[in-house]
Amino acid sequence: MSRFSGLIPPILxxxxxPCQFRGIAGGxxxxxxxxxxxxGLIWQTAVFLISDGQAARGLLNERTVRLWLQSIAYGAAxxxxxxxxxxxxxxxxxxxxGHAQQRLRWFFLALAPLPSGLHALAWIxxxxxxxxxxxxxxxxxxxxxxxxxxxxxQIMALAPLAVGLALLGxxxxxxxxxxxxxxxxxxxxxxxxxxxxxxxxxxLAAGGLLFLLSLTDFYLPATFQVNVYAFEVFTEFxxxxxxxxxxxxxxxxxxxxxxxxxxxxxxxxRILAASTPRQKVQPHFLWPVGWELLQKSALFILxxxxxxxxxxxxxxxxxxxxxxxxxxxxxxxxxxxxxISLLAAFAGLPLALLAADxxxxxxxxxxxxxxxxxxxxxxxxxLTGIGLIVVWNRPGWPVYGTLLMPLLALLVRWTPxxxxxxxxxxxxxxxxLLEAERVFHTGWLKSWxxxxxxxxxxxxxxxxxxxxxxxxxxxxxxxxxxPPGMETLAIRLYNYLHYGAAQTxxxxxxxxxxxxxxxxxxxxxxxxxxxxxRKSKP
Amino acid sequence: MKNCCLLxxxxxxxxxxxxxxxxxxxxxxxxxxxxxxxxxxxxxxxRQTGIQVLAVYDxxxxxxxxxxxxxIAEIPNPQADLFWSSEFAQMLLLKEKGVLTTANPAQVSxxxxxxRDPQSQWFGFAGRARVILVNTQFVPDDQYPKTYADxxxxxxxxxxxxxxxxxxxxxxxxxAALYAWLGSESASDFYTHLRSRGxxxxxxxxxxxxxxxxxxxxxxxxxxxxxxxxVANGAPVRLxxxxxxxxxxxxxxxxxxxxxxxxxxxxxxAARLLDYLLSPAVEQMLADADFTHVPILSNTPTTGCLGQxxxxxxxxxxxxxxxxLEPAQTDLRKIFLQ
Numbered sequence: 001m002s003r004f005s006g007l008i009p010p011i012l013x014x015x016x017x018p019c020q021f022r023g024i025a026g027g028x029x030x031x032x033x034x035x036x037x038x039x040g041l042i043w044q045t046a047v048f049l050i051s052d053g054q055a056a057r058g059l060l061n062e063r064t065v066r067l068w069l070q071s072i073a074y075g076a077a078x079x080x081x082x083x084x085x086x087x088x089x090x091x092x093x094x095x096x097x098g099h100a101q102q103r104l105r106w107f108f109l110a111l112a113p114l115p116s117g118l119h120a121l122a123w124i125x126x127x128x129x130x131x132x133x134x135x136x137x138x139x140x141x142x143x144x145x146x147x148x149x150x151x152x153x154q155i156m157a158l159a160p161l162a163v164g165l166a167l168l169g170x171x172x173x174x175x176x177x178x179x180x181x182x183x184x185x186x187x188x189x190x191x192x193x194x195x196x197x198x199x200x201x202x203x204l205a206a207g208g209l210l211f212l213l214s215l216t217d218f219y220l221p222a223t224f225q226v227n228v229y230a231f232e233v234f235t236e237f238x239x240x241x242x243x244x245x246x247x248x249x250x251x252x253x254x255x256x257x258x259x260x261x262x263x264x265x266x267x268x269x270r271i272l273a274a275s276t277p278r279q280k281v282q283p284h285f286l287w288p289v290g291w292e293l294l295q296k297s298a299l300f301i302l303x304x305x306x307x308x309x310x311x312x313x314x315x316x317x318x319x320x321x322x323x324x325x326x327x328x329x330x331x332x333x334x335x336x337x338x339x340i341s342l343l344a345a346f347a348g349l350p351l352a353l354l355a356a357d358x359x360x361x362x363x364x365x366x367x368x369x370x371x372x373x374x375x376x377x378x379x380x381x382x383l384t385g386i387g388l389i390v391v392w393n394r395p396g397w398p399v400y401g402t403l404l405m406p407l408l409a410l411l412v413r414w415t416p417x418x419x420x421x422x423x424x425x426x427x428x429x430x431x432x433l434l435e436a437e438r439v440f441h442t443g444w445l446k447s448w449x450x451x452x453x454x455x456x457x458x459x460x461x462x463x464x465x466x467x468x469x470x471x472x473x474x475x476x477x478x479x480x481x482x483p484p485g486m487e488t489l490a491i492r493l494y495n496y497l498h499y500g501a502a503q504t505x506x507x508x509x510x511x512x513x514x515x516x517x518x519x520x521x522x523x524x525x526x527x528x529x530x531x532x533x534r535k536s537k538p
Numbered sequence: 539m540k541n542c543c544l545l546x547x548x549x550x551x552x553x554x555x556x557x558x559x560x561x562x563x564x565x566x567x568x569x570x571x572x573x574x575x576x577x578x579x580x581x582x583x584x585r586q587t588g589i590q591v592l593a594v595y596d597x598x599x600x601x602x603x604x605x606x607x608x609x610i611a612e613i614p615n616p617q618a619d620l621f622w623s624s625e626f627a628q629m630l631l632l633k634e635k636g637v638l639t640t641a642n643p644a645q646v647s648x649x650x651x652x653x654r655d656p657q658s659q660w661f662g663f664a665g666r667a668r669v670i671l672v673n674t675q676f677v678p679d680d681q682y683p684k685t686y687a688d689x690x691x692x693x694x695x696x697x698x699x700x701x702x703x704x705x706x707x708x709x710x711x712x713x714a715a716l717y718a719w720l721g722s723e724s725a726s727d728f729y730t731h732l733r734s735r736g737x738x739x740x741x742x743x744x745x746x747x748x749x750x751x752x753x754x755x756x757x758x759x760x761x762x763x764x765x766x767x768x769v770a771n772g773a774p775v776r777l778x779x780x781x782x783x784x785x786x787x788x789x790x791x792x793x794x795x796x797x798x799x800x801x802x803x804x805x806x807x808a809a810r811l812l813d814y815l816l817s818p819a820v821e822q823m824l825a826d827a828d829f830t831h832v833p834i835l836s837n838t839p840t841t842g843c844l845g846q847x848x849x850x851x852x853x854x855x856x857x858x859x860x861x862x863l864e865p866a867q868t869d870l871r872k873i874f875l876q
Contacts, residue, residue: 063875131752225741238604239705241611395615484566484617485592495573495595 026354033351034376034412037387041247044390048244059249064232068252071215071229074147075256078154079211082162083203085155088298090166091191091291095283107524108164111306114516115473116157117493118509120223122309123153125316125506150224154214156305162206163302169202170195170281172274178281187285195281201270208264215257216380219475219490223497229253234382234476243390250383261374269370272424309513316506326507330492334511337489340403340478341471344410345464351411352418352463353456359423376416381476384412388481405481406488410471417470418463425459461522469519472512563589565807568605569622570596570707571794575763575829576622582823583814589807594618609637609799619802620811622794627711629660629795630860639800641809645816648835652855653793662793662856663816664824665832667849668712669789670778671750671758671765682778683757685786686716689732696735698756700746703739704729704870708761708792710863713870715790717862718854726869733873751775761792763829766843770828779849788850790859791832794824 031039127149173195181190196203218231230253237246287295317323327334358369388408392399399405437451453460475490482488489508496505569576573595580591596605606628609621613636621637623629632638638659646654646661653662670689672682676698683694702709717725733739738755740746746758747765751773765777779789796815798808814820816835824830831844832851 061875222741225745238607241607389611393611393615400615401617482594483592484568484594485564485590487593487595491595492573 023357026357030351030355030358033408034355034415035372036391037384037408037412038375038379039387040390041243041383041387045244045247048242048248059245060252064229064249064252067227067229067232068256070147071253072256074151074154074221074228075211075215077151078158078214079207081151081155082158082210083166083207085159085298085301086162086166086206087196087203088295089163089302090170091287092295092299093163093167094170094281097282108160108167111160111517111520114157114160114309114520115490115493115509115512116154116217116220117223117473117475117490117497118309118313118513118516119153119157120220121493121497121505121509122312123149123156124223125312126308146224147226150221150226153224154220155210156308157220158210158213159302159305162210165202165206165209166199169199172202172276173198173281175281178283187283188288188291201267201274205264205267205271208260208267211260212257212264212377215253216378217476218381219473219494223494230380230382230476233380234479237382237386237480243386246386247383250380253380254378257378257380258375261378262371264377265370265374268420272420272427309509313506313510313513316503317510318503318507322503323507323510326504327511329504330489330508332485333487333489333492336486337472340406340410340486340488341468343403343407344414344471345467347407348411348415348418348467349460349464351415352422353460355415355419356422356426359419360426373416373419376412379412381413381474382480384409384477385480388412388477401483403483403486405483406478406486409477409481410467410474413474413477414467414470418467421463421466422456422459425456425462428459429455462524465519465522469516472515472519563804563807564592565589565620565804565811566592566594566618566802567620567622567811568594568596568609568618569624570605570628571622571624572763572829575824575827578827579815579820579823583811586814587810589810591811606632610635613637616799616801616803618799619804619808620796620798620815622796622815624666624794625708625711625792626660626662626795626856627714627860627863629797630857631863632797633657633659637799638797641798641812643809643816644813645835648818649816650834653834655797660795660797661812661816662795663834664821664830665791665793665834666708666761666763666830667779667789667791667832667851668708669760669762669765670780671747671760671768672776672778673750673753673756673774674776675753675774676756682776683780684778684783685780686728689737689757689759690728690735694757696732696737699732699735700738700740700749700755700758701732702743702746702760703741704874705867706742708743709759710867710870711792711859712759712790713866714863715852715854715859717866717869718859719787719852722865722869725866726873729870729873739874762831762844766828766831769843777844781852782850787854788852791849791851793834793856794830 177194177198178190181194185193215228216230218228218234221228222231229250233246233250233253236249237243240246286292317326355369355373359366359373361369388405389400392405392408394400399408433451433455437447472488473490474488475494478488479491482491489512493505493508493512496508567580569580573593576593576595580593583589584591594605594608605621609618609632612618621629621632629638633655640658641661642658643661646658649661649663653665655661670683681693683689683691688694689699704710704713713725713729716728719725720728738749740749743760743764744767746755746760747768749755750758750760751768751771762777765775768775769777781787781789796812798805798812802808818833818835821830821833821835825833828843832849
């Protein structure tokens with residue numbers, strides 16, 4: 001008897017298999033939770049265009065085109081700069097012998113979820129100190145509110161992700177390929193002709209993610225008072241309260257982010273399909289002098305990436321008592337942030353599992369699922385919030401004005417990333433164990449608790465911690481939908497950053513950093529060290 | 539078994555966190571007043587009355603406009619009990635849209651008629667003034683701009699002048715006041731020339747303040763609270779109240795305004811909070827915090843970094859300034875967004 005047969009209404013049982021029923025129910029749940037905001041926006045836009053045939057006129061003008069081009073250039077600069085830094089740093093770290101090198105990739109990935117606002121605060125403070133010193137020396141203080149600084153800080157915020165992926169790519173290089181290349185060419189040539197091409201999916205995925213994350217959020221640009229297209233979308237809705245008009249304005253940036261998201265998704269699929277090499281590379285050679293100099297510069301930059309926030313936050317957070325007072329003053333925000341982040345993780349896991357099932361299917365369903373995932377990753381953050389308001393702000397519906405609104409915003413934003421983690425976890429499971437379960441099947445609850453859950457638990461926990469970490473720093477979507485009295489830490493930090501309340505901001509940022517790193521390490525620990533049944537062979 | 543325990547612990551944490559202790563009496567307020575100023579005031583109300591205040595604060599870039607649009611969108615399904623604005627024009631818009639309801643606060647007689655609604659739907663208190671902030675390190679005493687027209691003068695380099703986005707907040711109020719004073723054509727010309735000169739349009743008044751204080755800009759249009767913040771931080775700046783000459787209309791004084799939301803979920807608590815906000819004690823708190831410096835309820839001279847000086851306010855009814863808001867916004871959209 002099927003493990004689901006008791007759950008399906010008899011009338012459907014005659015027409016649908018349990019798997020089909022689960023697929024349809026799962027699809028509906030995903031559609032309502034994840035896709036309804038986008039659907040609502042498209043509907044409102046259609047109504048807007050029908051009611052006013054000239055509605056789209058004037059939305060695209062010289063100013064918006066310039067802003068669009070600048071934003072794309074900004075994203076591209078962050079992606080290129082980040083990948084270049086990643087290649088240099090990863091090639092240096094690749095030569096560290098033993099298990100330390102293995103752990104390093106996870107160390108960098110653990111730093112990835114740290115909120116970008118933290119880096120903004122650290123570098124603005126550092127720039128302020130340097131500026132003050134420069135002024136005493138008679139040098140005019142440079143502005144730190146410009147594109148250059150923004151690109152630098154964004155690269156600093158996203159560098160761990162890029163370096164972690166680049167290092168992972170080099171570590172996945174099949175040893176036999178490298179050895180074969182070394183037989184006929186120098187290490188330098190082998191690096192460029194074998195190692196880098198083999199790492200291409202990882203580097204492209206890193207570049208794509210850096211581009212998307214730069215373009216779809218406005219936290220850092222707003223902090224540096226640089227206008228980007230994602231912020232334009234937010235301010236348009238605030239000024240006009242017209243979702244249709246806002247969605248039309250967002251289309252040019254979505255036209256860029258969607259193909260990039262699809263391309264990045266394709267690279268991630270290639271990464272997930274790749275197996276761990278049987279023989280790993282143990283590189284021991286000397287790099288050319290020029291390249292070694294660049295590597296050392298990259299490593300120094302990585303040191304700054306960690307060191308500047310740590311030093312600045314520790315210096316400006318004040319003495320321990322002041323730190324505790326600052327933390328206590330934000331007690332409610334800490335509680336709210338923890339609450340909705342935990343709820344997002346709890347609610348996101350079943351959705352991510354369902355979505356992962358769709359991604360694992362063959363044929364058009366998997367393709368459509370990957371495209372849908374890409375669409376969700378490509379949406380600017382504020383569009384998610386606007387779409388939720390369009391769908392759920394209705395009299396008598398007990399959703400708007402409750403905790404469900406920011407929860408839904410976080411699910412739409414971060415479930416796609418959890419899906420990728422779960423797909424990776426599923427690919428690591430030995431299929432023989434699942435076959436054995438099917439043979440000795442003892443009821444769906446027992447098989448779920450004793451077989452599927454333990455096998456999936458590293459990925460589930462990693463996904464949960466990832467959702468929590470990303471939710472803690474989310475601003476663009478939640479800003480629009482938070483109910484009264486439920487301000488999150490990210491919004492408080494964003495507001496206080498504008499007022500220059502340095503000590504409070506530093507203390508809260510330090511707390512966020514500690515939480516972010518802990519969660520990142522938890523993700524790594526789950527994925528790397530809890531492995532009840534890893535695949536023994538590729 | 540271990541994984542089951544982990545799942546159970548995880549679920550428990552979620553449930554415990556989700557089941558937060560039940561709240562006491564509550565009141566919901568949307569406020570565009572900077573959180574750093576409004577939060578202590580609201581916390582003091584909670585301390586005095588035990589009523590929990592659930593506040594929604596706005597962000598620097600969009601200021602009042604974002605919250606106002608949210609209130610309008612919530613008309614069929616009101617979430618807020620009161621709206622406390624750091625300016626007046628958007629409050630008048632809310633009255634026009636039918637978002638507000640009449641109220642009878644205890645201190646109503648202490649509010650001058652020019653600063654309260656004739657139909658008792660909104661009330662003003664604790665004013666701020668629009669000022670020209672000047673960096674004294676780069677600008678000599680005798681070269682301070684004194685009028686808006688000075689900002690178009692070539693003596694004052696355009697790349698060193700900054701204004702906040704005139705579509706939002708108190709800068710939009712100032713724009714409406716200029717339209718009321720100069721008329722549509724002259725005011726439109728003023729802003730067109732300002733834009734074409736290359737004046738910096740920044741995210742908010744605090745950004746203008748920061749850039750003038752640091753010397754990146756030499757002149758900026760901002761509010762007294764932002765300007766006094768720079769003075770308090772020891773920045774080399776000076777506040778100039780524009781249009782104070784005999785033949786000039788005076789400086790725009792922008793009161794804080796507060797109104798009750800029609801259909802709000804907690805009307806009794808809202809009335810208590812309204813009475814509290816419209817009290818000299820709150821006005822003093824805001825002055826002590828260097829947010830407002832032009833008392834309205836207590837009829838005393840200016841305070842804080844302004845010292846004790848008499849400032850001549852702009853001689854226009856707030857309603858008249860408000861009527862110019864939309865025409866000004868239509869013009870300014872064309873000038874600044876295209």
